[in-house]
Amino acid sequence: MAGSAVAVGGxxxxxxxxxxxxxxxxxxxxxxxxxxxxxxxALAAADAVSGAVAVDSDPCALAARVAEAHGxxxxxxxxxxxxxxxxxxxxxxxxxxxxxxxxxxxxxSTGRR
Numbered sequence: 001m002a003g004s005a006v007a008v009g010g011x012x013x014x015x016x017x018x019x020x021x022x023x024x025x026x027x028x029x030x031x032x033x034x035x036x037x038x039x040x041x042a043l044a045a046a047d048a049v050s051g052a053v054a055v056d057s058d059p060c061a062l063a064a065r066v067a068e069a070h071g072x073x074x075x076x077x078x079x080x081x082x083x084x085x086x087x088x089x090x091x092x093x094x095x096x097x098x099x100x101x102x103x104x105x106x107x108x109s110t111g112r113r
Contacts (some may be wrong), residue, residue: 023093030092031099037070038088038101045077045084046103059084076100 041063048059055062060077067074067088075098076087083104090097 027092027095027097030090030097033070034072034088034090034097035099035101037067037072037090038086038099039103040070041067041072041074041077041088042084042086042101042103045079045086046082049079049084049104050082060086 044053044066045059045063047053048055048062053062059079060074063077063084063086064074067086070088072088072090074086075089076085078085081104083102085100085102087098087100089099
């Protein structure tokens with residue numbers, strides 16, 4: 001009887017560890033997905049701002065469509081000259097996941113080499 005209780009306890013611990021590992025893996029995948037969505041949205045908007053891509057809509061509207069195609073929602077979009085900064089978000093297991101990205105010409109050098 002005692003051996004059965006140990007076996008059941010071992011199975012329960014293994015199941016809990018497996019579920020935990022799956023949750024951590026899913027969170028990591030969500031983090032990578034939302035970061036890719038932010039990068040793609042920023043690049044699309046920057047291309048629209050620079051004229052590299054001809055669009056009929058606002059560059060931020062394009063960024064929103066690209067983020068949505070990646071399974072995320074555009075939370076913020078700011079345009080300053082040719083630079084675009086976006087923030088996108090989604091959720092995993094009811095918890096928010098967000099990422100930001102910048103696209104545009106290189107920032108001016110600070111003088112250090």
